[in-house]
Amino acid sequence: MLPGMNLTVIDHPLTRHYLSILRDETTPPEAFRAATKGLTYTLVLEATKRLPLAQHEIRTPLEPTVGYRIGEVVAIAVLRAGLGMLDAVLETIPHVRVGFAGVQRDEETATPQEYYAKLPDLSRATVLVLEPMLATGGSLAWAVSKAKESGATDITALCVVTAPEGVRRMYEEHPDVHIVAAAHDRELDDRYYIVPGLGDMGDRLFGTW
Ligand code: URA
Numbered sequence: 001m002l003p004g005m006n007l008t009v010i011d012h013p014l015t016r017h018y019l020s021i022l023r024d025e026t027t028p029p030e031a032f033r034a035a036t037k038g039l040t041y042t043l044v045l046e047a048t049k050r051l052p053l054a055q056h057e058i059r060t061p062l063e064p065t066v067g068y069r070i071g072e073v074v075a076i077a078v079l080r081a082g083l084g085m086l087d088a089v090l091e092t093i094p095h096v097r098v099g100f101a102g103v104q105r106d107e108e109t110a111t112p113q114e115y116y117a118k119l120p121d122l123s124r125a126t127v128l129v130l131e132p133m134l135a136t137g138g139s140l141a142w143a144v145s146k147a148k149e150s151g152a153t154d155i156t157a158l159c160v161v162t163a164p165e166g167v168r169r170m171y172e173e174h175p176d177v178h179i180v181a182a183a184h185d186r187e188l189d190d191r192y193y194i195v196p197g198l199g200d201m202g203d204r205l206f207g208t209w
Pocket residue numbers: 081133135192193194195197198199200201202
């Protein structure tokens with residue numbers, strides 16, 4: 001696999017529509033949260049395209065037929081911005097279990113500082129890591145390492161916007177992890193923000209500026 005082949009950028013009109021609302025600097029937090037939710041539905045559909053299915057027999061009112069059931073799924077929300085994506089995952093995958101990975105980036109060095117981790121056993125689960133802004137890749141690489149320590153072998157990252165630096169780092173450290181994103185942007189600026197990007201995702205979701 002080459003860098004970039006670990007990344008799928010969704011080319012769907014709804015994804016682009018919601019992403020444009022998120023990029024617009026005039027969007028207030030309530031509309032930002034709604035657009036994050038709408039966009040995340042489209043990421044979930046793509047990311048779960050190859051979920052394993054178990055077959056079982058069911059009866060329609062007319063006759064027996066084959067039914068299908070998805071297996072175990074765990075979502076890991078990378079705090080705090082990953083929380084903005086969680087509702088859409090809870091609504092589309094009703095029996096999903098949820099882990100949390102708390103990581104804060106040091107604004108000077110952009111290195112991840114861990115402050116919380118609570119993950120279920122992941123050895124039999126398909127794992128979806130919710131990390132909206134893949135900038136340097138430090139937080140996602142750390143969250144994926146935590147997931148692997150808890151037994152995860154089947155991991156997909158759901159991102160809103162990615163930068164080349166983050167995708168490259170994920171390819172180098174975790175080439176087995178597939179990234180599904182709404183956009184792949186140009187670069188990072190000197191404060192490690194993605195440009196054009198959408199600003200600070202956590203601040204824009206929760207109105208903290
Ligand atoms: N985190 C954000 O919220 N925005 C960026 O552009 C990069 C990291």
